Amino acid sequence: MKNKSILVSALVSSLFLTACAKKDEAASTESTVKKSVTVGSDLTFPPYEYLKDGVPSGVSVEIMEKIAEVDGTYKAEWVDTRWANLIPGLKGEKFDILFSSMYITKERLEQIDMIPYYKTDISLLVLNDSMLNPKGPNDLCGHTVGAMKGTAFSAQVHEISKERCVAEGKPAIKIREFETSPQTTQALLAHAVEIQYDDAAVLKAAESNLAGKVKITSTEEFFPTVGGIGIRKGDTETYKLVEEGINKIKASGDFEKILASYGLKAPTDEDIAAVMNK
Known part of the structure; x- marks a missing residue:
């Protein structure tokens, strides 16, 4: 009888430990699950954003992925669409972010918010x-x-x-x-x-x-301008998410490294002021 009690007690302890382990495993899994942030992009524009063997690639993709990496709470889900669909798609909440080497213009700033990140001509x-x-x-x-x-x-x-x-x-x-x-x-x-x-x-x-x-063949200056990341007006949470990520990878030096690897450079404060204050 005593042996039977010991056996039952051991079985109960085993079941309890197993349940605790499964609970801890579930909690661990839940804590590592990242939310998806949809990124609209015209993936036909190398070297900025394009599909390489079906995988989103390019400078915009590398920057966005690095931003998500340093944050650690979300992952970028890329949505390939044509240029004309980008701003309407963002305004219609089909995407959370536009990352498609979009030049910052007065007309675009009237429709969406933009975070500057590169300069080109x-x-x-x-x-x-x-x-x-x-x-x-x-x-x-x-x-x-x-x-x-x-x-x-x-x-x-x-x-x-x-x-x-x-x-x-x-x-x-x-x-x-x-x-x-x-x-x-x-x-x-x-x-x-x-x-x-x-x-x-x-x-x-x-x-x-x-x-x-x-x-x-060109050697003359045309329309030097600044490109930006598009955020839906009023979406302060996403704007802050991207802005903080950009600042983190700038501080680490990763931002400049990515741009330089594609022959690009970051805009100066004067460049940004020129396009954002139109």
């Missing part, structure tokens, strides 16, 4: 055997120029055509617009346009990837 790309050698905006007059639809690039080419070409008695620019930057480059390769007008880092990547087929 425009470059011009032509075929390697082209007789054209455009150095700056004034060299575009009378030529067929390709740019991404609905972007600052397209608006800038239209402005150049109106203000620097037509207004000065020169022939207008023939502007052709495409959904993505790679499509614009393909149009150049197919002789559908003579010049591609796009972000400097993007065309540097295209020149490298298509070595011997295309070349950058």
